[in-house]
Amino acid sequence: MRKASRLFEIIQILRLSKKPMTAQAMADRLEVTVRSIYRDIAALQAMRVPIEGGRGIGYIMRPGFDLPPLMFSIEETEAIVLSLALLERTGDEELKQAARRVNQKIAGAVPAPLRQTMENKALYAWGTVAPPPASFDLGLARRAIRDEQKLVLDYRDELGRATERVIRPIALIYYSHYANLVGWCELRQAIRNFRSDRIAHCEAGDAFFRGDGNRLRADWMSGWANPPA
CATH class of the missing domain: 1.10.10.10 (Winged helix-like DNA-binding domain superfamily/Winged helix DNA-binding domain)
Structure with missing residues (x-):
């Protein structure tokens, strides 16, 4: 930090x-x-x-010290509360803890009427709560995306075939039962999706791809349909 x-x-x-x-x-x-x-x-x-x-x-x-107020409307505050509640349904433990800290910070900074809106717990996000991946650290993946650092994966496809992949991670997609890691795969020489529940091991690589992440994301979004890994 x-x-x-x-x-x-x-x-x-x-x-x-x-x-x-x-x-x-x-x-x-x-x-x-x-x-x-x-x-x-x-x-x-x-x-x-x-x-x-x-x-x-x-x-x-000492009482009397305040940071600049956050100027959110009631609707904006409710949008934040609901968005943070939705994070509870992911299997990303780091993000869930971060969401709770965000709630505390906002509650400590907004005026009393908006604080009551946040604390009345009238907004909920129901649905399946995804379990954390057994062998894949979502926090590591998010940091690698931010830092544009390569990841090394031990991956099994839908037929159980094992391969080692070196990828350039560019995005994470959160579904109700698992997460998808999107990245440029050096083995396949193409953008591929990697299901978190099929990743047997993941670690940060020694190499980076700094300056190339935005281009790869633009390529990915231009297609929005990638073949399985």
């Missing part, structure tokens, strides 16, 4: 907390060292963010 993002996260944690937060608790949530938290707290205090406390007793945010 970049420092700027981490500073924002610390502010949000302290704003939403009802009791002092120790540096260790924040370090565990942000997956960084306690020393990093101490440095970040000192940096925020130097920027006149009203954080009080110290080592061993925890930190609190």
Whole structure:
């Protein structure tokens, strides 16, 4: 996590907390060292963010500090709530946790009437909840798409035939029972779809395809129909 993002996260944690937060608790949530938290707290205090406390007793945010408000209408807020609820139906555990954090952040930033809209739980997304893939990390795939990094797959097709694939991942499609990874397959020399439940193993490769992702996605969307892997 970049420092700027981490500073924002610390502010949000302290704003939403009802009791002092120790540096260790924040370090565990942000997956960084306690020393990093101490440095970040000192940096925020130097920027006149009203954080009080110290080592061993925890930190609190003095009342009255607010980030700029999020200007959402009621309909926009409901759209966000429903979209986040739909993420609960995916098998992507990282995204589900992220959705819960987004809900907390928005609830802490919007005016009281809109906060009530978010908290009244009047909007639901029903349907099958996809299980997490047994041998495929969806978070790894999303990061590889963002970073334009190649992935190495052990893949089995619909007949159970095993192959090793090196692919350039460009998209993830979430269905109710599984996810599809879309990428340029170096074995087939074409864009292919890889079902998450048929991926026996996946790891990040050593090579990248930076600058080529948008072109591959444009090629993929121009067809919208790709043969099976």
